[in-house]
Amino acid sequence: MDNMKYLYKNHPDGAAHLWDDGDTYCRQFSTGGLNPRRYHVFDETGGRRICKMCNDVFEEYSGYRIEDNN
Numbered sequence: 001m002d003n004m005k006y007l008y009k010n011h012p013d014g015a016a017h018l019w020d021d022g023d024t025y026c027r028q029f030s031t032g033g034l035n036p037r038r039y040h041v042f043d044e045t046g047g048r049r050i051c052k053m054c055n056d057v058f059e060e061y062s063g064y065r066i067e068d069n070n
């Protein structure tokens with residue numbers, strides 16, 4: 001998944017959400033669960049764990065899971 005984008009805070013703790021063209025796979029972004037001023041889109045996880053809900057939804061679409069670094 002070379003072109004996967006990730007959404008997370010600059011804090012080193014917390015999960016990286018999987019970002020798909022304006023929303024996270026877990027839909028927490030569009031439903032207001034994530035403060036848009038604090039979260040930014042990145043090209044890599046930065047060593048963060050992957051949001052499990054995002055990965056579950058992604059797996060439903062693709063049949064794959066994003067590898068968790070931690």
Ligand SMILES: [Zn+2]
Binds near residue numbers: 017024051052054
């Ligand atoms: Zn998520």
